[in-house]
Amino acid sequence: MGGRTGTLLPLLLLFMQYLVIPLTANDDFNGLLSLQDELKNTPNWKASADPCDNWEGIRCTNSRVTSLILTSMNLMGKLSSEISQLSELQTLDLSYNKNITGQLPSSIGNLTNLINLNLIGCSFSGSIPDTIGNLQQLITLSLNNNSFSGRIPTSIGRLSNLYWLDLAENQLDGPLPVSDGNTPGLDMLVKAKHFHLEKNKFSGKIPSELFSSNMVLIHLLLSSNFLTGNIPETLGSVTHLEVIRFDRNSLSGPVPSNLNDLVNVNELYLSNNMLTGPIPDLTGMNNLHYVDMSNNSFDEFDFPPWISSLESLTTLMMENTHCQGEVPVNLFSLTNLQTVVLRNNRLNGTLDIGTTYSNQLQLIDLQNNSIESFTTRAKGYDKKLILVENPLCENKVESYCMVPQSKNTSTFSTLPNNCEPVNCNLDQDSSPNCKCAYPYKGTLFFRAPSFSDLGNPSYYIDIQGSLMKFAQSHKLPVDSVSISNLFKDSSENLEMSIQVFPSGQDRFNRTGISNIGFVLSNQTFKPPDKFGPFYFKAMPYGPFSEEYIESKKQSSIGVIIGAAIGGTVLLLLLLLAGFYAFHQKRRAERASDQLHPFARWDPNNGSGGVPQLKGARCFSFEELKKYTNKFSEENSIGSGGYGKVYLGTLPTGQLIAIKRAQKESMQGGLEFKTEIELLSRVHHKNLVSLVGFCFDQGEQMLVYEYVPNGSLKDNLSGKSGFRLDWMRRLKIALGAARGLAYLHELANPPIIHRDIKSTNILLDEHLNAKVSDFGLSKPMGEGEKGHVSTQVKGTMGYMDPEYYMTQQLTEKSDVYSFGVVMLELITARMPIERGKYIVRVVQTAIDRTKDLYNLQEILDPTISLQTSLKGLEKFVDLAMRCVEELGGNRPAMGDVVKEIENVMHMVGLNPNAESASTSASYEDVSKGNSGHPYNNEDFKYSGSFPTSKTDHQ
CATH class of the missing domain: 3.30.70.1440 (Multidrug efflux transporter AcrB pore domain)
Known part of the structure; x- marks a missing residue:
């Protein structure tokens, strides 16, 4: 009996082996078919074939699917939870398929053999599943450029083999997780060399427990988040670090003194925070190439001598850091030095760049300091030298006393x-x-x-x-x-x-x-x-x-139609004759269009005739299509109710922003023409410049100069990654006021903007303000010096109540809107937020007998944490005068400019230098006059109102 059992057992095991192999391979087959059901545009996999038999995107080992790579396939849909059936999968890469949406299924955690998980540039949303921590073999985890939200799952800390962690450019929030004995955290990833966590919404302190001496991190990228508190001293123990990016957060306190223990660091970014205390001593960090400590609140300090010892330095950025004294001549002799930016400091004395300055040195920017002279040796320097707003440039017209057009x-x-x-x-x-x-x-x-x-x-x-x-x-x-x-x-x-x-x-x-x-x-x-x-x-x-696929379908249809009619010789001849006539007509039209570029502007379609342009160029649709990579999503940089804005590049290399109206939201021809005509003839550094427009193939597009740092609203909300301190906000207010004053007082004829708001004030690379969006603007013609009677248009929350009630538009309507923007600058609140109107909130909270007018509770926390808000009270007084109910009681924009300049003098700022909450009691504006424009949330209004006073009661 025992012998028979001994003979049957091997046969049974052999039978089971043949039984198991097809079953597990069948799981792969079913998993791929399920994937194909959920995702469109997958390769043309054969339903009856073996996945390991040359299926596109599939690689196998021992008849099991171990690799699924479908990058840039234009896949559309959601990732099936049945992906878990591919149990032997080691690599999953679906990157660059922006139309993959939905959540990452929690069943991803069943792929315990996974080594590489790459889902870059898709549109996944929702939280990262906690089951991600089950992937113990994972080496690469790249989920960047999606829309993941929520917190980093602590279970990621269990990925003990992880080398590459990239969660950048998502909507992740909360604190950075560290282990506490019961739960894992990022500090346990001691084999990881890359923490790429920038451009999210992480908040709280950088935990000191995050770093230890047994970590091998080389890249630590935490920029553009909402992190606060001190930089932990434990950072100095991670001696393998090569790149540190902490910029564009709200970090405060002194930089740890042991930072210079990190002698392998090549790039160090600490800019745009609220760091205080002494400037960090980087002595011994001889591998440093790029140092940016700009826009912090360090103690006043003389130019550090150790900077001149950083032999590898290519770039020194120390704008607005309270640096004083003379710039040492030996700084410029660093062999690899390319850029020195020290603007908005207190440097003085004589500038001497010597005769042995680096042959790579391309830019020295010392604008807005106190430099009195420079040696004749410096005059031989023929690269970009900027000394504007220094005493040596008073009453001089030298090239170095002008601000050149920035070109990054x-x-x-x-x-x-x-x-x-x-x-x-x-x-x-x-x-x-x-x-x-x-x-x-x-x-x-x-x-x-x-x-x-x-x-x-x-x-x-x-x-x-x-x-x-x-x-x-x-x-x-x-x-x-x-x-x-x-x-x-x-x-x-x-x-x-x-x-x-x-x-x-x-x-x-x-x-x-x-x-x-x-x-x-x-x-x-x-x-x-x-x-x-x-x-x-x-x-x-x-x-x-x-x-492309659709165009091929259309092409196929055309071939079929052509074949159907191709047998009729007479009809073919007629078609050829007709085509020839049409072709000749089109040639004549093209010639006419070249001579008269606005010939197709229809004067009978409400547009008011051909626009009168001054310096703006008419682009064809095909030109703009080429400059934007065919209006690709990659070039899309913004959107709104009107349509999208695309980044483009002219053949000259100039960057442009193209505002393309969608069909259903095109302006009337008159408004479109107005914006073109106005923008083409107003030229001021605080107004967005019009490069040209397109009125071709049924399109309405405006081509502006590219303003890189977004709107004031985005910067106040933190979306841009910048933290605007009090001094920057004063500079922004002044720039916008100057732009408006130009429109009111120097443009010919004068122009009323009619839609001043924080989204229509853009910030350039130096955070200088530029007023934009002239679609609702109104020129003041002869006989209209006092006011223009016109239909009420504008944005609720910013609209002048007097204009709203009387339909009499004046320059003081813009002043009112600007006053609301001034209140936004100090509170970072929307004009109407949770039913509270910002003007009423400030009016109710003001107590002029107390420090800062008792407004601490409604100030933006970003500036309320500053030690000095000198001039705030005068700024608030000016804002409240701008939002007076009666236009006659408001100042003119020219006076607003002078008063902001006075405030800037109070805080020690040169007004001509280039820049760079809890509830309060309030008057419930939802009660009383139902005709008041601020009963609803912010929206752009364009409509008719009754003019009889009794109709508003």
Whole structure:
């Protein structure tokens, strides 16, 4: 009996083995079919075939699916929870599919063999599931550029093998989790070299427990969050660190004295915080390339001598740091030095840059200091030198006493490789090897480059060469790589557009695209050291896009129709004759359009005739389509009820912002023409400049100069990552007031803006204010010096009550709106918030017998924490005069400018220098006069009102 059992047992095990293998492989099959059910545009997988038999995007080991890579496939839909059936999966990469939405299923935690999880640039939302902590083998976790919200799950701390953690550019909030004995935290990730957590909403202190000497972190990126408190001293124990970005938070207190123990750090960003105490001593940090400590509240200090010993330094940014004394001459002899920005400090004496200054030195910016002279040796310096707003520039018109147009861009663009450029179809591009093809496009974002000289082409040739060399060594089907559109964004990231062209054909297949996307998403490609950490954002690949597929369908339909009628020779001849006539007509129309660029502006369609332009250019639709990469989502930088705003680049390298109206929200022709005409003839540094417009192919587009730092509203709310201190807010108020005063008093004819609000005040790279959006503006013609009778238009919360009630528009209506903006500047509250109208809230809270007029409870916490708010009371007094009920009691904008200048003199600011809550009692405005405009939340109003006084009661 025992012998028979011994014989049967091996046979039974063999039978079970054959039984189990198909069952587990079948799980893979079912999991992939479930994935295909939830996601559109997956590859054309064969339902009856083995997934390991050359299915696109699939790689197998021992007949099990171990890799699923579908980058840049234009996938649409949600990720199925049945993904968990792929139990042997080691790599999952669905990056660069922006139409994958919904939550990341908690069943992802069942993929316990997963090593690489890359979901970059999708549209996942909701919380990161706690089950992520089950993926004990995980080495790479890249969830950046999504819309994840909620807190970082503490279970991530259990990923003991994690090397790369990237959660940047989401909506994550709460504190940074650390272990407490019962729950894990980020401090347990001792093998991780990369913490990329920037551009979220993290708050609270940076825990001291987060750092320890057994960590091997090299990149610590926490910029653009809401972190507060001190920088912990334990940071000094993480001696492997190479890049630190703490900028654009609300960190306070002194910088820990042991910071200079981090001798391997190359890039150090501490700017735009509220750091105090002595300037940190960085002696011994000889690997430092890039140092930015701007816009903090350090104690007054003489220029530190240790800076001149940092032999690797390329960039020194110390704007607005309370630095005083003379700039030492030996600073400029640092061999690698490229940029020195020390504006808005208290530097004095004589500037001497010596005769042995670095041959790489491109910019010395010392504007708004107290420098009295400079040596003749400095006069030989022929790069950018800015000394405006120093005593030595009084009554001088030297080039260094003027502010040059800021240019944080590079005009570099890959040139043809010794070949004759070719003309390609509109949907194709010419490669550096002069071949027409469909390139794979996207943007590389370098998070902490070690250089600031964007004009050095050798840098970009290096990275272009390294991309090509990498593609060849990994046998990717790449013919050539092109680079263009290089610029520094508002977060100090270096952006560059890349185009990767296919080899041997005019387009990539899905496998080629997936492989290229994967090496960029999984950080397999390593750029030259000078570029530092990066991430990639891909554009939808043309041949996989809906537009391309739809155009092919239309093309097929056209072929069928042509075949159906092709047999009728007579009809064909008639069609040819008709086509010829139409073609001749179109040629004549194009010639006419070139001579009369506004010929198609319909004067009988309510537009009032051809606009009278001064210096603005008329763009064609095709031109703007080219400058914006076909209005791609990658170039979209904003949106509103009117439509979208796109970032574009002119052939000259100039960045532009293109405001494209959507069909259903186009302005009337008259309003569109008004905005063009007004913007084309007003020129002031505090007004957004109009570059041109497009009124072509049924489109209405306005082309403005690009203003990089967004609206005042975004900056007050913290969305931009900047923290505006009291002095900056005064400068912004002054800039906006000057722009309005120009419109009222110097424009010919005078102009009433009619829609002044914080979203229509933009901030440039130096945080100077620029007034924008002239769509509702009204010029004051002859005989209209007192007022204009007009339909009431504007935005609730900012609208002048007198104008609302009488329909009599005056310059004082803008003054009222500006007064509301002034109150926003000190409170960071919306004009109407939870039924409370900001004017009434401030009026009720003011007590002029008390310090700061008793407004501490309603001040923006960002400025209420400052030790000195000198001039606040006078600023509030001016704001309250601007919002007087009767226009006659309000000051003119010219007087507003003078009074803000006086406030700035009080706090020791030069008004001509370039810049850079709890409830309170209130009057319930929902009661009483129902005709008052501030009963509802903020919205733009355009309509008729009764004029009889009794109709409002």
